[in-house]
Amino acid sequence: MTFNWPDIPFSGTEVDAFVAEYKALAESIYNDYDDYSTTVQDVETEIDKIILKSPYRTKENIKFYLESALVYAAFIVKQRAGNSGPGTDFDLSNSPFKIDISSRTQSEKIKILQALGCVGDTEQMSKSYQENYDKDPDGDLPPISDPGINGAITDFGKRQPDDDCQDFLGILLKHKRDEEETPNCLTQALGDFGHAGSRVLGWLFALQYGLAKRYIKGTGGVVQNAEFDLLGLSSSIISNDLGASERFRIETKNVMISARKTNYTNFMGQSRPPSKFSGYAVNLIASDASAYGVPGGRVWQVSSESQLGGLKNVFGDFIVITDGNETIAIDSSMPEYDTSGFYSPQHGRECTVERPCRDWDTETGKAYITSMSNSNIKQIRDDYDFDYGFELRRNQEGDGLPGDSFDNDQIESGPLFETSTSTPCEASDNTSGPAGTVRRLVANNHGTGRTERGDYQDEPCKGKPFAIKLTY
Amino acid sequence: MRTSYKLALDNIKIALGSSEFSSETNQDTLVAIGSSLAVFDINNFDDRMSVDTLSSRGVRTGFGFQSEYEYVLDFFDQFPKLNHEDVETFPVGFGSTTPYVGYKTVQTAVENVTKAMLLAILDGDSKRTANVGIGSTVGKKEIFYNCLALPEFRLSSIKPWSNWNESVGVCTPTSISRSNNVAIVTTTPAHGMSSSYDDWGIIMNLNTGVATSFNISTTLYPNGVPIKIIDANTFSYTNYGINTSITSIVGIASIQVGWGGTSNNLHRQII
Numbered sequence: 001m002t003f004n005w006p007d008i009p010f011s012g013t014e015v016d017a018f019v020a021e022y023k024a025l026a027e028s029i030y031n032d033y034d035d036y037s038t039t040v041q042d043v044e045t046e047i048d049k050i051i052l053k054s055p056y057r058t059k060e061n062i063k064f065y066l067e068s069a070l071v072y073a074a075f076i077v078k079q080r081a082g083n084s085g086p087g088t089d090f091d092l093s094n095s096p097f098k099i100d101i102s103s104r105t106q107s108e109k110i111k112i113l114q115a116l117g118c119v120g121d122t123e124q125m126s127k128s129y130q131e132n133y134d135k136d137p138d139g140d141l142p143p144i145s146d147p148g149i150n151g152a153i154t155d156f157g158k159r160q161p162d163d164d165c166q167d168f169l170g171i172l173l174k175h176k177r178d179e180e181e182t183p184n185c186l187t188q189a190l191g192d193f194g195h196a197g198s199r200v201l202g203w204l205f206a207l208q209y210g211l212a213k214r215y216i217k218g219t220g221g222v223v224q225n226a227e228f229d230l231l232g233l234s235s236s237i238i239s240n241d242l243g244a245s246e247r248f249r250i251e252t253k254n255v256m257i258s259a260r261k262t263n264y265t266n267f268m269g270q271s272r273p274p275s276k277f278s279g280y281a282v283n284l285i286a287s288d289a290s291a292y293g294v295p296g297g298r299v300w301q302v303s304s305e306s307q308l309g310g311l312k313n314v315f316g317d318f319i320v321i322t323d324g325n326e327t328i329a330i331d332s333s334m335p336e337y338d339t340s341g342f343y344s345p346q347h348g349r350e351c352t353v354e355r356p357c358r359d360w361d362t363e364t365g366k367a368y369i370t371s372m373s374n375s376n377i378k379q380i381r382d383d384y385d386f387d388y389g390f391e392l393r394r395n396q397e398g399d400g401l402p403g404d405s406f407d408n409d410q411i412e413s414g415p416l417f418e419t420s421t422s423t424p425c426e427a428s429d430n431t432s433g434p435a436g437t438v439r440r441l442v443a444n445n446h447g448t449g450r451t452e453r454g455d456y457q458d459e460p461c462k463g464k465p466f467a468i469k470l471t472y
Numbered sequence: 473m474r475t476s477y478k479l480a481l482d483n484i485k486i487a488l489g490s491s492e493f494s495s496e497t498n499q500d501t502l503v504a505i506g507s508s509l510a511v512f513d514i515n516n517f518d519d520r521m522s523v524d525t526l527s528s529r530g531v532r533t534g535f536g537f538q539s540e541y542e543y544v545l546d547f548f549d550q551f552p553k554l555n556h557e558d559v560e561t562f563p564v565g566f567g568s569t570t571p572y573v574g575y576k577t578v579q580t581a582v583e584n585v586t587k588a589m590l591l592a593i594l595d596g597d598s599k600r601t602a603n604v605g606i607g608s609t610v611g612k613k614e615i616f617y618n619c620l621a622l623p624e625f626r627l628s629s630i631k632p633w634s635n636w637n638e639s640v641g642v643c644t645p646t647s648i649s650r651s652n653n654v655a656i657v658t659t660t661p662a663h664g665m666s667s668s669y670d671d672w673g674i675i676m677n678l679n680t681g682v683a684t685s686f687n688i689s690t691t692l693y694p695n696g697v698p699i700k701i702i703d704a705n706t707f708s709y710t711n712y713g714i715n716t717s718i719t720s721i722v723g724i725a726s727i728q729v730g731w732g733g734t735s736n737n738l739h740r741q742i743i
Contacts, residue, residue, distance in 0.1 A: 014603065015602075018594075025593060053533050053534040053620055054533045054534045054535060055577070064555070068483065069582055069586035072738055077590075077594075079736055080601065
């Protein structure tokens with residue numbers, strides 16, 4: 001038995017059939033949840049990252065929802081079927097719908113009382129009751145000495161000083177737009193909170209948040225393996241021994257070998273577009289990695305765009321230096337004229353005979369990887385910045401390579417801060433997607449107005465790009 | 473697990489003093505302190521017309537944004553496990569700062585899953601029927617996931633997106649008024665909606681002037697908003713705006729069918 005099903009206090013032909021089908025379907029959903037992910041993705045990524053909205057991306061949570069939804073779903077069927085039975089009255093004597101909290105822990109009871117608006121404090125509850133008792137014009141209230149009253153106050157009125165009330169404080173916290181519009185330390189405080197909490201959700205989430213926090217704090221510099229491991233430190237890593245830098249190396253290898261030239265079909269039968277570089281996750285930048293200190297190696301630009309979920313929100317595109325021992329192949333069958341719609345007149349990217357839209361990275365075709373191991377990866381490099389925040393430039397002599405050290409003169413506003421009057425709201429709203437609201441946090445940290453190259457100065461609570469250089 | 477999660481999963485809303493509660497049950501919410509605590513509550517869908525809820529509709533990812541954490545969690549496309557005890561060992565000192573979502577976000581998730589299961593299991597378009605459909609388990613799972621999928625991954629060829637928002641008819645409003653954010657519509661001829669059902673809804677589409685303020689956005693409410701039938705020619709629906717009355721209007725109201733109204737009120741007692 002996978003589920004802890006609640007009792008169903010309804011009966012009838014339709015309800016019974018529905019409940020039986022519900023339980024069977026729920027079992028199937030739960031048992032196949034991970035298998036569906038395998039069907040959808042050729043690599044070890046989760047289904048949840050691909051098609052489902054956020055609350056349904058965890059198998060454990062799906063189980064809770066399915067358990068909780070059964071009674072009300074069955075009730076609706078009962079109402080439609082017209083079967084007799086309880087549910088539409090408040091039968092105090094034998095209500096099958098009562099929620100008995102008497103077996104819950106003291107702290108849980110107190111939280112429920114507090115959620116109801118009660119103070120949850122013995123002394124205060126006693127004083128309040130006594131005052132109301134004294135003023136009761138009808139004399140209906142029993143005295144405080146009544147065992148029932150006394151018991152209720154004693155049972156529930158035990159406040160624990162260290163009680164964690166964040167559950168309900170959270171309800172009171174509202175989105176404060178005014179604060180967001182002013183660059184201040186709100187985002188930094190949020191970064192501290194978030195990174196600490198994110199660690200229990202897994203290494204990638206810890207890493208994602210840790211990197212963002214580091215940006216917001218304006219630390220700058222170069223993140224190397226040891227710090228990277230600390231940023232990605234999570235409870236799951238503690239029990240699995242591998243550090244974030246090594247795990248990232250493995251995930252990167254998985255992305256690099258996930259060649260997908262053509263559209264693929266997900267388990268829902270939908271045709272999905274392939275990866276960024278003409279259908280591949282990698283783009284060969286150079287066949288000689290000597291400039292990176294790896295003679296004989298290759299330099300790849302890796303896109304995690306097609307890796308829905310997983311690394312997608314960590315780096316975006318980044319640079320990988322290999323030892324050159326990965327096996328590559330050349331695909332010369334790439335269409336010379338793009339048919340994907342990306343190169344279209346309405347996008348200002350029309351293909352012509354004079355300007356064909358082929359995207360080969362070698363003389364004879366598009367390079368892709370057919371086999372490689374984790375150990376082929378010798379460096380991973382990136383500059384961590386935001387187009388709706390500050391960006392790090394490498395476009396002038398002496399700027400160095402991505403992942404190298406830099407100075408403040410190389411920092412300027414991202415392209416979404418277009419003018420000296422661009423507001424964080426404008427910059428973040430230019431970025432589409434459901435995460436746009438939170439992107440304002442990064443944009444607000446930047447502040448109003450574009451900062452040109454050479455004008456960036458360190459300030460408290462001001463975001464700052466940094467470089468990442470992982471070596472193996 | 474957080475107490476607020478447990479309450480949300482139990483379909484407990486704790487809406488003390490709710491005017492909706494009192495109007496639908498003809499009594500106030502009650503709290504009795506004797507040997508124990510008793511609270512009366514009702515459960516019904518937050519959105520009684522649609523496949524999902526307003527706070528999780530369209531491109532919204534399912535967060536209700538009740539806490540600052542939810543913005544961050546949404547940004548990083550993560551939803552915490554409801555049962556924190558499942559998350560292996562807590563690093564020392566991090567227990568009190570675990571990212572959390574508000575209880576309304578959890579309630580929304582439960583509501584959406586409830587609807588998804590009803591849609592997957594029940595026959596036809598799943599409206600007004602109590603009969604189990606004859607489809608395969610694989611097919612039902614696809615419907616289940618289709619209900620909970622992001623818009624870009626939805627299949628429009630199967631339930632619920634293939635037929636849930638279909639209109640069942642139209643009626644012709646001839647006058648309309650608004651008082652205290654309740655719109656009252658008079659139609660000629662009769663609107664044709666049977667009072668035997670309380671699952672009716674409308675998508676108002678009026679053409680001119682102030683009357684357009686009564687219109688219903690299908691982006692926000694793809695299957696319309698619920699109505700209450702007053703008589704054969706009159707119905708009302710919630711509509712925010714200034715008090716006004718218009719005696720001559722041009723347009724139509726599309727008639728929709730949703731989940732049901734007060735007949736789906738599940739009465740709860742918490743002791």
